Amino acid sequence: MDMQGVAAVTYRGASIENRHLAHIAVVDAGGRMLCAFGDPGRVTLARSAAKPAQAAAIVDTGALERYGFDEADLALMCASHSSETRHIERTRRMLAKLHADESALRCGGHPSLSDAVQREWIRHDFVPTPACSNCSGKHVGMLAGAMLLGDAADYHEAGHPMQQRVRRTVAALCELPHEQVQWGIDGCNLPTPAFALDRLARLYAKLADAADAAVAATDSTLARIYHAMTRHPELVAGEGRYCTELMRAYEGALVGKLGADGCYGIGVRASARTRELGADGALGIAVKIEDGRVDMLYMIVSEVLARLGIGSEAQRERLAAFHHPPLRNTRGVEVGHRSFPFELRPR
Amino acid sequence: MDMQGVAAVTYRGASIENRHLAHIAVVDAGGRMLCAFGDPGRVTLARSAAKPAQAAAIVDTGALERYGFDEADLALMCASHSSETRHIERTRRMLAKLHADESALRCGGHPSLSDAVQREWIRHDFVPTPACSNCSGKHVGMLAGAMLLGDAADYHEAGHPMQQRVRRTVAALCELPHEQVQWGIDGCNLPTPAFALDRLARLYAKLADAADAAVAATDSTLARIYHAMTRHPELVAGEGRYCTELMRAYEGALVGKLGADGCYGIGVRASARTRELGADGALGIAVKIEDGRVDMLYMIVSEVLARLGIGSEAQRERLAAFHHPPLRNTRGVEVGHRSFPFELRPR
Numbered sequence: 001m002d003m004q005g006v007a008a009v010t011y012r013g014a015s016i017e018n019r020h021l022a023h024i025a026v027v028d029a030g031g032r033m034l035c036a037f038g039d040p041g042r043v044t045l046a047r048s049a050a051k052p053a054q055a056a057a058i059v060d061t062g063a064l065e066r067y068g069f070d071e072a073d074l075a076l077m078c079a080s081h082s083s084e085t086r087h088i089e090r091t092r093r094m095l096a097k098l099h100a101d102e103s104a105l106r107c108g109g110h111p112s113l114s115d116a117v118q119r120e121w122i123r124h125d126f127v128p129t130p131a132c133s134n135c136s137g138k139h140v141g142m143l144a145g146a147m148l149l150g151d152a153a154d155y156h157e158a159g160h161p162m163q164q165r166v167r168r169t170v171a172a173l174c175e176l177p178h179e180q181v182q183w184g185i186d187g188c189n190l191p192t193p194a195f196a197l198d199r200l201a202r203l204y205a206k207l208a209d210a211a212d213a214a215v216a217a218t219d220s221t222l223a224r225i226y227h228a229m230t231r232h233p234e235l236v237a238g239e240g241r242y243c244t245e246l247m248r249a250y251e252g253a254l255v256g257k258l259g260a261d262g263c264y265g266i267g268v269r270a271s272a273r274t275r276e277l278g279a280d281g282a283l284g285i286a287v288k289i290e291d292g293r294v295d296m297l298y299m300i301v302s303e304v305l306a307r308l309g310i311g312s313e314a315q316r317e318r319l320a321a322f323h324h325p326p327l328r329n330t331r332g333v334e335v336g337h338r339s340f341p342f343e344l345r346p347r
Numbered sequence: 348m349d350m351q352g353v354a355a356v357t358y359r360g361a362s363i364e365n366r367h368l369a370h371i372a373v374v375d376a377g378g379r380m381l382c383a384f385g386d387p388g389r390v391t392l393a394r395s396a397a398k399p400a401q402a403a404a405i406v407d408t409g410a411l412e413r414y415g416f417d418e419a420d421l422a423l424m425c426a427s428h429s430s431e432t433r434h435i436e437r438t439r440r441m442l443a444k445l446h447a448d449e450s451a452l453r454c455g456g457h458p459s460l461s462d463a464v465q466r467e468w469i470r471h472d473f474v475p476t477p478a479c480s481n482c483s484g485k486h487v488g489m490l491a492g493a494m495l496l497g498d499a500a501d502y503h504e505a506g507h508p509m510q511q512r513v514r515r516t517v518a519a520l521c522e523l524p525h526e527q528v529q530w531g532i533d534g535c536n537l538p539t540p541a542f543a544l545d546r547l548a549r550l551y552a553k554l555a556d557a558a559d560a561a562v563a564a565t566d567s568t569l570a571r572i573y574h575a576m577t578r579h580p581e582l583v584a585g586e587g588r589y590c591t592e593l594m595r596a597y598e599g600a601l602v603g604k605l606g607a608d609g610c611y612g613i614g615v616r617a618s619a620r621t622r623e624l625g626a627d628g629a630l631g632i633a634v635k636i637e638d639g640r641v642d643m644l645y646m647i648v649s650e651v652l653a654r655l656g657i658g659s660e661a662q663r664e665r666l667a668a669f670h671h672p673p674l675r676n677t678r679g680v681e682v683g684h685r686s687f688p689f690e691l692r693p694r
Contacts, residue, residue: 010608010639013531015541017392017608018639021368045364108677122469133677184360185682194362261357261364291638292357292365330455330480331536 003341005038007289007300010327012336021290022300025198026308026344028274029209029281031175033198035344040198044288045184048080049200049259050170050193051138052207052225057162057169059221063144067097071224075232076137078225080258082114082238083132090235091136098144105130105139106156107188114238135188137235142190156190158183163191173206173222174199187260197286200265205284207255208267212282226267229255242298242322249318250311262289262297268310277308298322303340350688352385354636354647357674359683368637369647372545373655373691375621376556376628378522380545382691387545391635392531395427396547396606397517397540398485399554399572404509404516406568410491414444418571422579423484425572427605429461429585430479437582438483445491452477452486453503454535461585482535484582489537503537505530510538520553520569521546534607544633547612552631554602555614559629573614576602589645589669596665597658609636609644615657624655645669650687 003009007022023038033040046053055077058064064074073094081087095101109128112118121128133139139156146155146162155162170193171178186192210222211230229236233247236257246256246266256266266285268274274283285304289297302323306316316323327336350356354369370385380387393400402424405411411421420441428434442448456475459465468475480486486503493502493509502509517540518525533539557569558577576583580594583604593603593613603613613632615621621630632651636644649670653663663670674683 012392012539012541013529015390015392015529015531017531019368019637021366043362045359045362106678108679110677119469122466182360182362184362184364185676185680187676187682189676189678189680192359194359290366290368291640291643293638293640296638329532329534329536330457331453332455333532333536335532335534 007037007340007342008296009339009341010336011339012327017336020293020296020300022297022342023197023288024300024304024342024344025201025286026277027198027201027205027284028279029202029205029284031198031202032280033347034278034283036198036347037342037344040347041196042288043182043194044197044200044263044286045192045194045259045261046200046263046265047186047192047259047261048135049257049263049265051078051080051257052222052229052255053170053173053203054138054166054190055141055225056173056221057166058141058145059224060169061145061148061162061165063141063148066148067144069094069097069144071228072232072235073137074224074228075235077141078229078257079137079236080113080134080243080260081137081235082241083112083117083128083134084114084238087136087235087238088132091131091140094137094140095131098140098147100143102129102131104143104152105133105136106154107133107135107139109133110187114241116239133188135190138190139188158191166191173203175202197263197288200263201284201286203284204255204265204267204286205282206267208269208282208284212270226255229257245322246319249315253311258294261292262294263287264297264301266301266305273309295325299325299338300340304344307344354384354687354689355643356686356688357683358686359674364683367640367643367647369644369689370544370635371647371651371689371691372548372633373624374545374548374552374631375626376549376552376631378545378549379627380694381625381630383545383694384689384691387694388543389635390529390541391544391547391610392539392541392606392608393547393610393612394533394539394606394608395482396604396610396612398425398427398604399569399576399602400517400520400550401485401513401537402488402572403520403568404513405488405492406571407516408492408495408509408512410488410495413495414491416441416444416488416491418575419579419582420484421571421575422582424488425576425604426484426583427460427481427590427607428484428582429588430459430464430475430481431461431585434483434582434585435479438478438487441484441487442478445487445494447490449476449478451490451499452480452483453501454480454482454486456480457534461588463586480535482533482537485537486535505538513538520550522549544610544635547610548631548633550631551602551612551614551633552629553614555616555629555631559617573602576604592669593666596662600658605641608639609641610634611644611648613648613652620656642672646672646685647687651691654691
């Protein structure tokens, strides 16, 4: 069976059950490709992995200062949260800072990304509203930016001045000409960019690099975003979710964010290990799984961190439930295993 | 981007979001390959798509006559049901025919395959028991066969006489020597076979062929299974599920069954159309999606039926919600579409 491009395989007994194609790019802050698997140039819809770049456009409007958003609010702007009470309540407090209510938001409700929250919602026949969207923080941020730009209505439209700023910010952070960024419409109804996967890795390397840098004015937006996400990991996703557990485990040494339909960005601050890997400055990792399966994506991302030797074994062990989830059946019998037949090679 | 082996693509705007590899085999009842895509020899864990063959081994023990199981009971033996009340109650009535209770079953409870049922379970804090397993009918059948063979305990073990019979039946129906069938352990804890995908297509062609044949003694087991499944489609899956809607739409002209992790078998009774397609006797179709995504599998299977021109447009239209589910975001905006870049070619 052809294994080209296959990053993960699930076996049941000795038989192959499923195979998953993925692309992996590892770059440094200058954008130099250190190693890769599959097609690191794969044009990839970044989805929520683009949130740090979208947040940068919000920060650059001055909205944080103008409306008194704190670091935790900024973390929520970068979040795909689980709609836990703390996420929804923070969203409402952020709206209050704008003297707005959730009718001003242009996202919609949806089932919670947390199984535990979703069960509670079902138990109580709760119908989620826009403030419950996993992207609610980003939407409040966009609304704030739009208000500062003088046009609060329909801030989600591609032609709105706020989205024009987002376009410029994304292209600049990816170091791409405008025409090399494609735009679609996200699940939350905002424009979402697509660009080569290695540029997503570069974006995350820049986030970590900004945190490493002495506080230079040009990098301060990205440093603020890095610190907001890594100091408030529980706001970026939620209890028991990968992004939260990853950033908790690494205690500020890396930032990580999921994008829907299976992409992931990680920025690793410079260390002896990143230098050994050949990075000049911080290191960026981006992964896209072709089939959109987020459970398999988490396994592959965790395997990439292990292969690159990022962090300690104890830190990586804290991700074991995502990296090596047991394949048990309804009687608790272990029926299979996974393998990761990819190799990270210099390009 | 390399499209080899890609059967389905999801676009968001103009950008490719996900790609899905699949294998497709179309054969006739004699096993002749009419056309294929990908690797029709892909060794595939048939999972619940093997249930008709497992049921044949049960029927051949004489258990239906001995314990008074009717045609609907046989349909439930072939089912991956939704754990609706009618499924669970029938399971209990079948157990009563054996003077057994569900403690004799060797499957385990699990979340319902039906979203509606699962919500009800959550609302009522219901903990599913073995009789609620989607495979409960098969397990009662296996228990019945095991009782007739004089050993009711641990009928699920690979070495049990009932499972030895299943092994012989599966190999015989696939026309494979024993050693070319691999065995793993299924989600419900029974042994589950893996064999080349075109043999799964052949198994389903034989089911349909048996229904076409004059009632010959050698084919009667398969004909009984075909009729049980197609006359009781609501027992084979459940309300709103693909297998049920497919068999309802085709009104006895085909039998179809899902296997977990993304494989599907269809047997089509002989018609002017199957003869045009070159089939001698009935026609069999088998599909395996590499990534295990059942939602994408249903789209591909529906597309295969359309490409082959099986049934009327009106019949295929009844599957539109599975074939072309709209890609809408949380505000109801249509954000993308799918394409099916595969071609079915003679081999």
